[in-house]
Amino acid sequence: MTAHLLLGQTLSFTADPFAVPWREAVRHRRRGGVLVRAGRIVEVGEGDALAAAHPEAERHEYGDALIGAGFVDAHMHYPQTGMIASWGKRLIDWLDSYTFPEELRLADPAYAAATAETTLALALAHGTTTLTSFGTVHAHSADAFFEAAEAHGMRVIAGKTCMDRNAPDGLTDDARSAHDDSAALIARWHGRGRALYAITPRFSPTSSREQLEALGALWAAHPDCLMQTHLSEQTDEIAWVRELFPEARDYLDTYEAAGLLGARGLYGHAIHLEAREIDRLAEVGAAVVHCPTSNTFIGSGLFDMAGLKARSIPVGLATDTGGGSSFSMLRTMAAAYEIGQLKGTPLHPAQLMWLATEGSAGALHLSGTIGHLGAGAEADITVLDLASTSAIAQRAARAEDIWEALFPTIMMGDDRAVRAVWVAGREVVRSGAA
Ligand code: GUN
Ligand code: ZN
Numbered sequence: 001m002t003a004h005l006l007l008g009q010t011l012s013f014t015a016d017p018f019a020v021p022w023r024e025a026v027r028h029r030r031r032g033g034v035l036v037r038a039g040r041i042v043e044v045g046e047g048d049a050l051a052a053a054h055p056e057a058e059r060h061e062y063g064d065a066l067i068g069a070g071f072v073d074a075h076m077h078y079p080q081t082g083m084i085a086s087w088g089k090r091l092i093d094w095l096d097s098y099t100f101p102e103e104l105r106l107a108d109p110a111y112a113a114a115t116a117e118t119t120l121a122l123a124l125a126h127g128t129t130t131l132t133s134f135g136t137v138h139a140h141s142a143d144a145f146f147e148a149a150e151a152h153g154m155r156v157i158a159g160k161t162c163m164d165r166n167a168p169d170g171l172t173d174d175a176r177s178a179h180d181d182s183a184a185l186i187a188r189w190h191g192r193g194r195a196l197y198a199i200t201p202r203f204s205p206t207s208s209r210e211q212l213e214a215l216g217a218l219w220a221a222h223p224d225c226l227m228q229t230h231l232s233e234q235t236d237e238i239a240w241v242r243e244l245f246p247e248a249r250d251y252l253d254t255y256e257a258a259g260l261l262g263a264r265g266l267y268g269h270a271i272h273l274e275a276r277e278i279d280r281l282a283e284v285g286a287a288v289v290h291c292p293t294s295n296t297f298i299g300s301g302l303f304d305m306a307g308l309k310a311r312s313i314p315v316g317l318a319t320d321t322g323g324g325s326s327f328s329m330l331r332t333m334a335a336a337y338e339i340g341q342l343k344g345t346p347l348h349p350a351q352l353m354w355l356a357t358e359g360s361a362g363a364l365h366l367s368g369t370i371g372h373l374g375a376g377a378e379a380d381i382t383v384l385d386l387a388s389t390s391a392i393a394q395r396a397a398r399a400e401d402i403w404e405a406l407f408p409t410i411m412m413g414d415d416r417a418v419r420a421v422w423v424a425g426r427e428v429v430r431s432g433a434a
Pocket of ligand 2: 075076077230268320323
């Protein structure tokens with residue numbers, strides 16, 4: 001089995017830079033090396049020492065580029081790729097005007113397959129090696145996504161979206177079919193190769209109590225699956241949930257009452273939370289997912305990163321395309337930074353890079369498996385050119401340390417900054433200078 005040695009600057013994390021001072025959480029090597037064999041990272045160390053110790057390894061010289069873990073997008077909607085950047089609406093209108101009409105088009109399995117492939121190719125071009133995606137209501141939408149990801153060798157998490165009310169005909173299932181179709185997809189995909197299944201009620205407004213309970217029962221029967229949904233994204237949405245569930249203590253309670261609150265739950269957005277909701281998320285160890293470009297694009301509000309991290313709630317980072325306005329986790333980090341500024345708590349570049357890799361992986365219960373540049377992790381790796389445009393290069397040229405060199409790429413970078421991408425130990429994207 002051929003070994004590969006990637007040489008360049010390397011960035012790894014040994015701890016959560018929100019939990020300890022960021023300097024204690026990072027390991028940067030000016031001339032580092034990453035030894036890869038059989039799809040896994042074997043060792044990360046000093047480049048020249050690794051080269052001397054492993055003359056058999058095939059060398060991949062990335063010069064000054066920065067080798068890190070592949071980006072992990074913890075919440076997105078692949079069916080919405082075709083309508084990203086649709087103008088002028090807020091959440092409920094945006095769903096009705098743009099999202100549902102596009103999701104209806106995935107009734108055609110060929111269109112679903114093409115959309116899945118387009119999305120995965122865009123993700124890889126942007127340095128994202130894992131996507132956590134909602135499907136449409138159609139079971140074949142999940143098959144299409146898993147099949148396309150399998151062809152790329154990518155680790156993905158996905159599920160068929162369940163909705164049995166407040167959605168157009170053609171986009172609804174019912175409590176029983178949502179349960180049975182999801183169960184069949186779990187049997188087919190969960191744990192097959194690199195695929196994992198997430199039980200996927202879209203959000204409380206589009207599921208009856210009966211459907212939420214059926215999916216809660218399914219999760220109880222398959223507790224190693226993830227469960228993904230949306231929580232407290234916009235104030236109008238929360239008011240609607242109150243009308244639909246007058247007996248619920250709050251939005252989270254609509255899930256909790258149905259057995260849909262648990263440690264392997266992923267709650268997207270989680271912006272306008274009440275104290276009880278934060279307490280319950282913290283108590284059960286459930287994860288929230290920050291979707292900053294979506295939150296500004298749809299006008300949802302400002303996520304409280306500092307407050308939730310202070311409660312030790314796991315936080316993932318995500319594009320939420322097509323509510324999010326970019327496929328790039330660099331642009332997503334930039335938006336997280338901007339929201340942090342508006343909240344008065346700027347995030348350090350180390351924290352941003354951690355969120356896009358280790359943080360998302362932790363939310364997905366895949367710490368040490370993906371999103372990690374360290375021995376034993378799956379070799380999903382993204383190599384960043386820190387001088388990919390003249391605007392970035394002229395700023396980075398003045399940098400006095402790696403953070404000052406990296407931050408312009410976080411704030412201004414896009415797919416042009418992606419020098420190479422490795423998936424399961426294979427280089428699948430390579431661009432720019434050798
Ligand atoms: N809430 C329910 N469905 C969606 C969706 O598709 N995107 C976003 N951003 N929020 C949602
Ligand atoms: Zn979403």
